[in-house]
Amino acid sequence: MAIIFDAIRAVVAQTRSGDRNRVLIVEDNTDLARMIGLLLRHCGFDVKLAHDGRVVLAVARAFRPHFILLDIALPGLDGCHVAELLRADHDLDDVVIIALTAYAPEAVADRCIRGAFNFHLTKPASLEDLLALMMPRR
Numbered sequence: 001m002a003i004i005f006d007a008i009r010a011v012v013a014q015t016r017s018g019d020r021n022r023v024l025i026v027e028d029n030t031d032l033a034r035m036i037g038l039l040l041r042h043c044g045f046d047v048k049l050a051h052d053g054r055v056v057l058a059v060a061r062a063f064r065p066h067f068i069l070l071d072i073a074l075p076g077l078d079g080c081h082v083a084e085l086l087r088a089d090h091d092l093d094d095v096v097i098i099a100l101t102a103y104a105p106e107a108v109a110d111r112c113i114r115g116a117f118n119f120h121l122t123k124p125a126s127l128e129d130l131l132a133l134m135m136p137r138r
Contacts, residue, residue: 023134024065026050026082027100028074032123036069036100039127045134053077057085060092067134070117072101083116098133100125 023045027033030051037047048063050056054076060068068086072079079099086092099120119133 020066020134022046022048022063022065022067024048024050024056024060024063024068026053026056026068026070026074026079028052028071036130043127043131051075053079053082056082057089060086060095061089064092065095068095068097069100069130070097072099080116087116096134098130100130 021044023040025033025036025040025047027036027049028051030049033049033051037049040047048059048065050059053074056068056070056077070079070083074082077085079101083097083099086095086097096118097116099117100123101120102123121129121133
């Protein structure tokens with residue numbers, strides 16, 4: 001396992017520029033959120049977790065993430081509504097919001113994916129696919 005993490009860290013170190021490393025994971029499945037967080041921490045990311053849609057805006061304002069991995073089916077407020085609130089906050093204009101959900105893109109309302117999210121990944125998403133969205137394009 002350590003060899004895998006070392007290889008991932010090497011790729012991340014070579015391709016990521018600047019300090020765009022803060023990730024907010026919004027997932028009501030706490031085990032899944034912790035697992036993703038652990039993997040991203042091993043890749044050099046600074047990670048914060050939230051498990052309820054009602055707290056995301058406050059956490060995002062305080063943490064200032066560069067990326068938000070946002071589940072759609074959340075308690076409190078669903079991920080689509082949360083993404084719209086995040087997009088309405090001008091202090092969070094440049095955050096990259098990635099829908100990480102069990103819903104296939106065609107099952108989610110157009111306004112949700114096209115209007116508020118930058119990307120969509122269907123669970124279970126691979127770490128490789130996730131990192132590809134979080135790395136700068138050359």
